[in-house]
Amino acid sequence: MGQGGSFNRLIEELMRLPGIGPKTAQRLAFFMLKMEAQEAKGIAQAIIDLKDKTRFCRICNNITEDEICGICSDAARDKKKVLVIEEPSNLLSLERTKEYKGLYHVLTGVLSPLDGIGPKDIKIDGLMQRLNNGNNVEEVIIATSPTIEGEATARYLSQLIRPTGIKTTRIAYGVPVGSDLEYADEATLIKALEGRREI
């Protein structure tokens, strides 16, 4: 290709990232080449820090730099509610709403029978330990995606939690805000009708 070894190596490393093909990797590499050295080092250091300092919260599996994340250690959070999500990125989306004040549990995945991913492959045991350890949880809100995998996970969890007597709820399904009813599909409309409420 004519460029130096370190340039090619950067392209190859960038291509490991999701959604980055050879052309995008090359464009990013040229962009970094033109950057101030300090800026480029800042990116490199951020990646090193991420790998050295970040870990999963011992309680909820959220990403954190401490043993316990900021949400689990926040005394102001409602400890009677635990919201179950698939990935830490879901937590960021929910926190942006500023509506939910309870705790979380990140499963770090979802049951996917067609891919051979079963209950032992995700953090279900940790959730059950939290619920069985006298933490006075009164409600578990299951917020897995409305896909077949998310649904299988939600149904499986509700089956496991039922004997504890803890109230288990599932987030509502429906028509996305700002969308057009005309384009909503049959499955979404059925769920939206089932989940209707009085106004």
Place this chain on the structure above:
Amino acid sequence: MPLYKTEAIVIRTIKLGEADKIATLFTNELGKVRAVAKGVRRTKSRFGSALEPFTHINTGIFIKGSSSLYRMRDTGIIHSYHKIREDINKIAYGLYLLELVDRFLLEGDVNKGVFAFLKDTLDFLGEREDVKEIFILFGLHFLRLSGYQYKFDRCISCGDDPLIAFFSPHKGGLICNGCIRGEQRGMFPINKAVALYLNSVKNIDGMIIEPANTDIVNEAAEIIKGIFTEIIGRPLLTQEFINEIKG
């Protein structure tokens, strides 16, 4: 490139890039195909939930450029079979059926008989509670439609009506105690009541199954799974899930 309009059942999808998916579809007209759905993961995508496994859709597929994958467009839901999604047992057995179809059929294999039977089975799986019976019925008819004709009434070697027997997926049916010789690998014991039950279900024309003793149904379901394991060479991934949700 021509646009093929076809009915299809969604078997599975995998993510592609930022917003796309590759769907494995079992189509009525072109058999099993893989097709790219552009932008399907965006909230406001017109695909909506059309690419969820089990969904019976109408779609248009075409080849673009030199790609080996089809592209999907103009996709609408005919039936979402949403009731399957409300029961973990139905999800597990339903996914087993989809994995079975995925494993057995090669890309481009057209099998309109299996397509029609899968559609009916998913319908019944959503509406009825006798999940294992539906599974057994599908399994036996799927085997027949795929060219496997098993005998459950007599020993395939001597033709006798055996009291105690083994079942051999590779030899095609029951083998009585008198005829069993040497290697028994790949065979499993089967009792007469279960063999009779499987024989009666095999001969059913339709989807109505007479109620049977739970132990017989459970054992018959295990025999069907055993047959598929032997034919494929290993258990299906969804079988492990079925075992795990039983607790």
